[in-house]
Amino acid sequence: MLKIGITGGIGSGKTTVCKFFELQRIPVFYADQQAKSIMHTDGLLVDQISREFGADIYFSNGELNRSKLGALVFNDEEKLKKLNSIVHPAVFRAFDNWLNQQKNAPYVLKEAALLFESGSYKDCDFNLLITSPHNLKISRIMQRDSVSEGEVLKRMNKQLSDAEKAPLSDFTINNDEKQLLIPQMLDLHNHFINLSLSVK
Ligand code: ATP
Numbered sequence: 001m002l003k004i005g006i007t008g009g010i011g012s013g014k015t016t017v018c019k020f021f022e023l024q025r026i027p028v029f030y031a032d033q034q035a036k037s038i039m040h041t042d043g044l045l046v047d048q049i050s051r052e053f054g055a056d057i058y059f060s061n062g063e064l065n066r067s068k069l070g071a072l073v074f075n076d077e078e079k080l081k082k083l084n085s086i087v088h089p090a091v092f093r094a095f096d097n098w099l100n101q102q103k104n105a106p107y108v109l110k111e112a113a114l115l116f117e118s119g120s121y122k123d124c125d126f127n128l129l130i131t132s133p134h135n136l137k138i139s140r141i142m143q144r145d146s147v148s149e150g151e152v153l154k155r156m157n158k159q160l161s162d163a164e165k166a167p168l169s170d171f172t173i174n175n176d177e178k179q180l181l182i183p184q185m186l187d188l189h190n191h192f193i194n195l196s197l198s199v200k
Pocket residue numbers: 008009010011012013014015016017113140141144175177181
């Protein structure tokens with residue numbers, strides 16, 4: 001099964017683009033959502049997080065205390081690295097299980113904000129980058145999440161820039177609201193279908 005990684009900076013339009021591919025019946029694995037969900041459903045991961053951050057990082061009902069964990073890792077590089085080193089392999093396991101259930105699709109997408117930063121792009125056959133102008137990304141997120149520009153910049157600073165991601169990408173969609181999105185997506189969809197026929 002052909003695996004295409006899809007990424008882009010915050011507000012670039014990853015989710016918007018993925019919804020289009022889903023309309024073409026292409027399965028999409030949302031790695032960030034999965035990571036959140038398995039942090040309280042994957043027994044092995046729960047054990048590892050409890051051992052590393054203390055059992056009280058989970059509420060008595062089994063839910064993760066996300067604000068406590070966030071506060072612990074936000075300004076602590078080492079703790080964040082440790083958390084990622086535990087969570088990323090668990091997301092890989094979840095992806096492999098999910099992939100085994102996608103028998104009839106020509107290809108699948110793996111959407112991850114930190115596809116390149118996490119190294120998970122290496123597990124994909126091709127990688128697709130969604131780009132948008134810096135200021136447009138900021139204004140979209142300010143509007144979507146009702147947050148300040150400073151808050152958006154804080155989140156952006158944790159990600160590689162488009163210029164750093166571009167050399168690692170095989171394909172790009174330009175979501176600058178000047179070039180039409182749908183023709184770009186359809187071209188790529190057709191291309192991915194052709195690629196999937198050649199790898200079968
Ligand atoms: P995040 O990394 O925060 O999850 P994202 O890359 O998934 O962001 P989206 O959620 O798809 O980005 O888009 C951010 C906002 O911008 C959304 O409100 C979306 O509706 C809007 N948006 C994205 N692309 C376009 C476009 N081409 N035209 C109009 N609005 C757009």
